[in-house]
Amino acid sequence: MHCGLLEEPDMDSTESWIERCLNESENKRYSSHTSLGNVSNDENEEKENNRASKPHSTPATLQWLEENYEIAEGVCIPRSALYMHYLDFCEKNDTQPVNAASFGKIIRQQFPQLTTRRLGTRGQSKYHYYGIAVKESSQYYDVMYSKKGAAWVSETGKKEVSKQTVAYSPRSKLGTLLPEFPNVKDLNLPASLPEEKVSTFIMMYRTHCQRILDTVIRANFDEVQSFLLHFWQGMPPHMLPVLGSSTVVNIVGVCDSILYKAISGVLMPTVLQALPDSLTQVIRKFAKQLDEWLKVALHDLPENLRNIKFELSRRFSQILRRQTSLNHLCQASRTVIHSADITFQMLEDWRNVDLNSITKQTLYTMEDSRDEHRKLIIQLYQEFDHLLEDQSPIESYIEWLDTMVDRCVVKVAAKRQGSLKKVAQQFLLMWSCFGTRVIRDMTLHSAPSFGSFHLIHLMFDDYVLYLLESLHCQERANELMRAMKGEGSTAEVREEIVLTEATPPTPSPVPSFSPAKSATSVEVPPPSSPVSHPSPEYTGLSTTGAMQSYTWSLTYTVTTAAGSPAENSQQLPCMRSTHVPPSSVTHRIPVYPHREEHGGRPPSSSFPRR
Template sequence: ALGGGLGVGCQSYSHTTRASPATVQWLVDNYETAEGVSLPRSTLYCHYLLHCQEQKLEPVNAASFGKLIRSVFMGLRTRRLGTRGNSKYHYYGLRIKASSPLLRLMEDQQHLAMRQQPFSQKQRLKPVQKVEGMTNGMALGNQQQQSSGLSDISAQVQQYQQFLDASRALPEFTDIDLQGKALPDGIALDHIKAFQVLYREHCEAILDVMINLQFTLVETLWKTFWRFNDSQTNDTSTLHDESEKRLPKACLVVLCKYDPVLRWTKECDNMLYQGLVEILIPDVLRPIPSALTQAIRNFAKSLESWLTNAMMNIPEEMVRVKVKHLACAFAQTLRRYTSLNHLAQAARAVLQNTAQINQMLSDLNRVDFANVQEQASWVCRCEDGVVQRLEQDFKLTLQQQNSLEQWAAWLDGVVSQVLKPYQGSPALPKAAKLFLLKWSFYSSMVIRDLTLRSAASFGSFHLIRLLYDEYMYYLVEHRVAQAKGETPIAVMGEVSGAILGQQDCLEVQIWGRLQKHFCCFEGPNEHSGLHHP
């Protein structure tokens, strides 16, 4: 034995499971068995991924790593600890050594994070305790990750975690509903159960690395779950031996074509991605550091290609669900929300400038609203009374020099007022989309008038219009999701996959163009002087 509860020598373990001796030694140097303590399984695995990254080793998947842990530290038990909806699997009887740099770094980060975060965000960042063990903060901070040019801000996680909602946990997943369908040939109920357990562990690991801003590790997690192998052979026994025992890849491939599994995976991804969006951007209007915004946007640009590559040998049915619908919607949502956040901060400066507000009021009073309303009524049947109230409210709110948050409340009230007749009706989603089209058209008519008059405040109005259109999209997106009983990610996934029910072709084209318009804001605007990070 190599010591400290270690039951198998480094040489014999390497022979049986092809583990790197450096990895076994790393485990022995940093962890030890002890009574009455526990360590989250996902935390230990993320530490291991960072170790592999630092040592330039090929990591094994979570299941194979679990086998390694149990072989190195004999007699470990697994327990599910935590409150309902926030529980995790732990290795009971294992802790980080007092001499380990992992522990010292974690204690420093937890102390600073606890001081900086609001009370509601402290749930995940607990001090090291006897039973709970280590928390999920794995930002070790010394690695410079260069994969795909993605900037690594994990070294400064304590600076940025206060802007996240780290208290959110992954919701419980339901069991796969077979709906009476016959199992595919060669598939048993045990295979279905194994897929459920493995996928839950996989999603928990993704949640943990995202909370700690280790974005590049998501690609590694995807590759290990889907048994990615970049060699010319199909031999996956070296890296995925434990997963093969729990769920052979041949069975995994078959399940990826099985409709109940496809539907269940889609539901799980909807919950996972929606949770990740709400963790990374809990408030779209609250200022976010540019480095964090840029890291999120870079991740959004990379994630679809990462997942597509990781699923290279997976059936097209599963790839279509995971990449073309859900991952695409997830990436678009992150890009839109970070753009919205950037617009909000630029607009905040305008709304706080008295001279600019007075100039906007002066220019707005010269707009020929009668002509605007006449065209808007003919094109999209905007009701005169509603439009006049909106015009008066807008001018009054501008005159009062309200804050950005007060403007947001006004916009939310507009959406509530317009959609009130449709509450509880299946017609609400279509009415909400139609309102978004009308709002966009009407605001473009006002901007046109200001442009033709060479209004001095055109740049300010253009910026405000971009913000309000984007925020209206955000509000409508959430109202439609609420009406359908789905997550916003699920709603956007339908748009990304062009699954819009029985709507006609013209509406599909218009909605797609609107989405493209709202997602295209990437660079500087010559009128507003706005530069996107």
């Protein structure tokens, strides 16, 4: 969109022109030599002029800055974090926010002595405001961005800029594209299922899912309801018969798994990253409403399609709720863990617990306890002791939990196909019992750091549950992938949904399992048989001793043995008829009465434009 040139621009109109150009794109910079063109759409120009002329309430912003921030030598706050606080303030006060550049000028009006520094490791550096801190009375208070945090750093010298908590906004992920969806050429379709219709459906469904992802990134969660309704109730009549096919249902399940993983990664890339309260509230509301929206959108559609949509959406909603609660606990735990006095007292109380008695009680509750279990408990006790003794940051505790789940669940379950649930239940029983007995022992002995241990215990429990839930979702996605491929045996053709590796070693919402540097692998034997035979599904499973981190992206890897094509794999029998029962078509009431007038083609509103 070009900006119109006024013959005699005054100061106000010039500022309005600058505002329009800055808001037009976050990725473009305009110099003073930018050529101007005529506006082709008067209506759009009028809309932009109205937006630019809307008052930004600069006095209110200055007052807000004075109430929430203060000058503090040695404290730096990421520019993006402060701007997210500002967006949260504007949303709560129903005012139009200015862009980041204009907001920087407003900050310098309030704090003229403020400077800007680019901090961080090479390739990951970010701009920070240096010399400003969040007041303790502010709702945005974070010890790492406060005077207390600066004082603690000056005494211990252990703070690293790269490990600061940055307030996050999904808007920073604008333009994110979904990973590739399944290709119809790789599927083993029944003879009664036309390949052309399946290919068309996958293309339509990918467009629909991308629309939902874009809407979530913009935090317009209410629009998701209309997108769901428009797509499913606006489905063209000639596409309805294929929706009951088990192959198409499995395709929907795989695609939904990809979409939900993408949304989860966009909303909360890591549980350690601070989120504005307003974003946390809308995420919880979205998780609560999604199931109701799907019930309306999927009305009168095949039952097997409805079942898979409901199953995956409820798992996704549960993970979102777990992430938001865990994020809150992590921010509270960070303050405790970063206090040298508190961790010293915790270490003293930790070493006073009766480890021998607690271990015996824990093993007594297990169905098939062995000496390996006792050694594992003692090892985990010692590893946690080292973390407290070294006054490690919260990132080290998260990495330790990742490692623990990898050793005790992932590697053990990899030896026997389909044993993940059993192994996870056994480990969770041991973990919960041990933690409960430790808290009980500290309560009986009135440990001074009982409150801190209780908080850390809650955070650890939630994070372990979050990792196990993520593992179950991953396993379910892999099952759907194999069913979609029609695989009768994993010995010839193996396809897995794997997580794409990323270089930054920061914890992510997807569990990054890795053995700890100072820990040896101690496995929890499966509950059934002492001798377990590795399944072909897990043949070639690789684990490394280096810390790895993963993004939300889901990719597909097809491996064929001896060059045999995927088409030769065993065909999956349909769970339902390939055609929708006549009653479901006859009594279907379309949302769009004019759909039949266009020869059965879906209306343009079925796929809203961006």
